[in-house]
Amino acid sequence: MVANQVWNERVPGTLRWRSDRTTKQEAEPSAQVVAFADLYEEHARSILRYCQLRIADPAEAEDAAALIFTRAFSAWPPANPEATRAWLFTIAHNVVANHYRSQAVRGYQQPLDDALELHDPAATPLEQTIERERTRELRTAIEQLSTDQRDVVELRLAGLTGPEIAASLGKSHAAVKMLQLRAVQRLRTIMTPHPSLQETDR
Structure with a gap:
């Protein structure tokens, strides 16, 4: 990897430490x-x-x-x-x-399908094509958000919760929730949002 x-x-x-060390000079981490x-x-x-x-x-x-x-x-x-x-x-x-x-x-x-691993290898060719199109649509939509909204969406897609995003960006949880709400509303005018973008209090 x-x-x-x-x-x-x-x-x-x-660097990884091998469990088969044989010399006393090699200190343990x-x-x-x-x-x-x-x-x-x-x-x-x-x-x-x-x-x-x-x-x-x-x-x-x-x-x-x-x-x-x-x-x-x-x-x-x-x-x-x-x-x-x-x-x-x-x-x-x-x-x-x-x-x-x-x-x-x-x-x-x-490609967001590579970055986010949205592609399902078990999907049929048709399903894969549809997913790629949805991914391209998501990428295009994200580009149209404000910088703050984009930051929140990207961290959400990376798997962070609302409080974690707030801590990462130095914002209040309430501010992050509002930014996410506005981002989702904006995305909904363009596309049906990815499940990771649904409003949540987590």
């Missing part, structure tokens, strides 16, 4: 490093998916994912262990925002 390659090759100090490794295993896929959604170029998306975990590792552990995922996606949001500031570009060219 690409994410594992990013982890193993690009994130300093976090600290508890904090092991905890961070667990964080990576749990969230690497969603972080990479988020980067692929926000950044059109696949290689740049992988680089962004690597940078996110590098910065997270440098700042580990978070102040609030109960909000680790929101903390991680705050870093992710900032890394992607910096990417756009430095590149002065914003794009959604990476």
